[in-house]
Amino acid sequence: MNRIENKLNQLKAKQEKAFITYVTAGFPDLAKTKEIIKVQEKAGTDIVELGVPFSDPVADGPVIQDASYRSICGGTNLTKVFKTVEELRNDGVEIPIVFMLYYNTILFYGVEAFVKECERVGVDGLIIPDLPLEEQEEIKTALVGQDNTILLQLVSPVSKQRIPQILNGARGFVYCVSSMGVTGQAAEFHKEVKSYLQNVKEQSEIPVMMGFGIRTAKDVEPMKDIIDGAIVGSHFIRLLEESNFDLEKVKEYCSTFKKELNEL
Amino acid sequence: MNKKTYYGEFGGQFVSESLMNTLQEVDEAFEAAIKDESFLKEYHYYLKQYVGRETPLYFAERLSEKYGTKIYLKREDLNHTGAHKINNVIGQILLAKRMGKKKVIAETGAGQHGVATATGAALFDMECTVYMGEEDIKRQALNVMRMEMLGAKVVSVKSGSNTLKDATNEAIRTWAKTAEDTFYVIGSAVGPYPYPKIVKEFQSVISREAKKQILEVEGRLPDVVMACVGGGSNSIGMFADFIEEKDVKLIGVEAAGLGIETGQHASAMAEGRMGVLHGMKSYLLQDENGNIELAHSISAGLDYPGVGPEHAYLRDTGRAEYVSITDVEAMDALMELCKLEGIIPAIESAHAVAYATKMAKTMKKDDITIICLSGRGDKDVNTISDYLAGKGYLN
Numbered sequence: 054m055n056r057i058e059n060k061l062n063q064l065k066a067k068q069e070k071a072f073i074t075y076v077t078a079g080f081p082d083l084a085k086t087k088e089i090i091k092v093q094e095k096a097g098t099d100i101v102e103l104g105v106p107f108s109d110p111v112a113d114g115p116v117i118q119d120a121s122y123r124s125i126c127g128g129t130n131l132t133k134v135f136k137t138v139e140e141l142r143n144d145g146v147e148i149p150i151v152f153m154l155y156y157n158t159i160l161f162y163g164v165e166a167f168v169k170e171c172e173r174v175g176v177d178g179l180i181i182p183d184l185p186l187e188e189q190e191e192i193k194t195a196l197v198g199q200d201n202t203i204l205l206q207l208v209s210p211v212s213k214q215r216i217p218q219i220l221n222g223a224r225g226f227v228y229c230v231s232s233m234g235v236t237g238q239a240a241e242f243h244k245e246v247k248s249y250l251q252n253v254k255e256q257s258e259i260p261v262m263m264g265f266g267i268r269t270a271k272d273v274e275p276m277k278d279i280i281d282g283a284i285v286g287s288h289f290i291r292l293l294e295e296s297n298f299d300l301e302k303v304k305e306y307c308s309t310f311k312k313e314l315n316e317l
Numbered sequence: 318m319n320k321k322t323y324y325g326e327f328g329g330q331f332v333s334e335s336l337m338n339t340l341q342e343v344d345e346a347f348e349a350a351i352k353d354e355s356f357l358k359e360y361h362y363y364l365k366q367y368v369g370r371e372t373p374l375y376f377a378e379r380l381s382e383k384y385g386t387k388i389y390l391k392r393e394d395l396n397h398t399g400a401h402k403i404n405n406v407i408g409q410i411l412l413a414k415r416m417g418k419k420k421v422i423a424e425t426g427a428g429q430h431g432v433a434t435a436t437g438a439a440l441f442d443m444e445c446t447v448y449m450g451e452e453d454i455k456r457q458a459l460n461v462m463r464m465e466m467l468g469a470k471v472v473s474v475k476s477g478s479n480t481l482k483d484a485t486n487e488a489i490r491t492w493a494k495t496a497e498d499t500f501y502v503i504g505s506a507v508g509p510y511p512y513p514k515i516v517k518e519f520q521s522v523i524s525r526e527a528k529k530q531i532l533e534v535e536g537r538l539p540d541v542v543m544a545c546v547g548g549g550s551n552s553i554g555m556f557a558d559f560i561e562e563k564d565v566k567l568i569g570v571e572a573a574g575l576g577i578e579t580g581q582h583a584s585a586m587a588e589g590r591m592g593v594l595h596g597m598k599s600y601l602l603q604d605e606n607g608n609i610e611l612a613h614s615i616s617a618g619l620d621y622p623g624v625g626p627e628h629a630y631l632r633d634t635g636r637a638e639y640v641s642i643t644d645v646e647a648m649d650a651l652m653e654l655c656k657l658e659g660i661i662p663a664i665e666s667a668h669a670v671a672y673a674t675k676m677a678k679t680m681k682k683d684d685i686t687i688i689c690l691s692g693r694g695d696k697d698v699n700t701i702s703d704y705l706a707g708k709g710y711l712n
Contacts (some may be wrong), residue, residue, distance in 0.1 A: 107607075109595075109609050110486075111333070111489045118476050118477075120474075122477060129369060130607075155593070156593045157592045157593040157594065157601075158607050161594060185331075185332065186329065187329075187330060209335040211339075211497070215334075215338065219334070230333075233493060233494045235494065247653065
């Protein structure tokens with residue numbers, strides 16, 4: 054079974070919400086990325102989104118743009134990120150890993166070769182922010198007939214009548230973008246965020262996660278009866294940077310968030 | 318794959334889910350507008366009374382004489398604001414107005430599209446924000462001043478390379494945030510569908526006029542139609558009405574910068590590497606990791622790492638040919654046009670002039686070439702003066 058779906062089933066059985074973080078691969082370097090992922094697995098983070106840096110990250114705000122830029126300058130590329138995931142799996146790390154990357158990175162590598170390598174090294178899911186439903190045919194074709202790597206779907210507050218089509222056949226979890234625009238804006242969710250999430254939840258057969266602009270478990274309190282989990286991206290990157298990549302701080306933040314999320 | 322949004326295998330809509338409904342709204346509004354007589358009437362009214370169309374199709378007498386073939390210039394440089402950019406801006410702003418939007422945003426490199434958008438926004442009383450790379454703001458100070466005089470807010474973009482590609486990223490980010498009340502005026506024949514189609518539609522006035530004009534003077538179609546290609550807006554406008562005329566050769570001239578072999582150029586076609594940027598699948602300059610590479614050209618307007626999807630398609634189907642001209646060749650042609658014809662062309666347009674003169678040896682005396690003279694060179698005087706003084710240049 055797919056690691057993400059397996060994890061989500063376990064959480065459901067325990068009636069827990071999922072805590073998901075985003076880290077840019079290679080920020081500040083890939084060795085550190087491995088340590089950050091390992092410490093999170095111990096601290097109780099359920100799923101890690103691993104950002105593969107791209108020169109033109111149009112769905113990201115300044116914090117992740119900057120982390121991506123610095124990672125690229127440090128020599129990170131897709132091949133090295135694959136290797137990092139492979140090493141993590143060899144070290145026995147079992148936390149589900151989702152690649153968050155732009156479509157050009159996949160196209161350049163070759164769609165089929167990319168999917169094969171994801172399966173081989175143990176990348177469990179894909180989030181591709183510039184690949185809306187209408188453009189997914191090629192990647193879906195490459196993903197057919199295997200279970201290791203799945204494509205995750207995103208919905209936004211303005212998706213409205215598109216939601217049923219997007220959810221049709223969707224696997225893993227659905228990523229609900231909480232506000233319009235890009236990652237990393239202050240916890241300022243879309244004005245109709247609750248009714249929007251409610252709407253997605255009612256139509257979804259898979260867990261519903263909320264992301265964009267979340268800093269603490271408290272931020273999602275108003276939505277606690279609707280969502281199945283929360284995703285923290287830019288805030289987590291900022292925390293890494295401000296603590297000078299202090300693994301103790303990472304551990305503390307993740308375990309606190311996870312605990313508070315389930316006490317809401 | 319939604320075939321409607323593609324030109325062969327190029328184009329599409331590679332944007333975040335947040336923008337998909339917006340693109341559909343723009344598409345529906347656009348398709349309705351161009352079938353609506355009152356919209357077209359208003360558009361053509363402003364093209365005539367405000368932009369100053371139609372522009373002349375000028376027979377470049379001395380240039381033709383020197384190169385032993387007939388060369389005509391489609392004088393887009395005589396438009397209000399000095400280039401073809403305004404044709405598209407008027408169309409898109411009227412569309413924005415029709416959709417009930419009160420705010421417009423735009424990206425700009427050299428500042429020509431920014432100035433045109435600021436102009437249109439002033440005319441139709443809209444709030445205008447222009448995104449421009451920090452580097453470009455430094456090297457195009459006069460255009461920044463113009464935009465501000467016209468009431469636009471110019472936002473300095475400090476991310477990535479601080480140039481047009483990053484300004485476009487930032488405009489897309491802002492648009493994803495504000496699409497509920499904001500219209501994005503894209504200046505080139507790029508971006509997610511329907512933008513390449515919209516830009517072509519509003520620039521096709523260039524070839525519509527040129528075709529009528531050449532038939533009037535020469536009684537026949539031209540042998541060659543030529544235009545410079547950055548993203549490809551003036552060229553797609555110049556090609557539009559000739560695409561179906563199979564005997565007319567279409568040539569797009571990209572910027573070879575310091576030479577294709579140096580890697581310092583802006584010719585996305587030369588390397589022929591397909592990728593996804595700014596919402597479209599097309600040919601793009603990329604490095605060995607699939608990151609987008611910086612383009613180089615002395616002409617800021619051609620300094621773009623991609624090319625519009627319909628051009629990629631015209632190239633692959635063989636309908637149009639794409640060539641390139643170096644900085645030096647373009648500057649020589651620019652000076653020659655000044656001296657022979659008393660016309661100071663934009664450096665962008667000089668690329669097309671340069672290729673026409675290069676190609677003239679293969680042309681017969683009575684063969685006809687039309688060059689789209691997309692803009693005037695007033696904006697480039699600083700660059701030209703630095704170049705002539707041998708100081709190198711900022712681009």
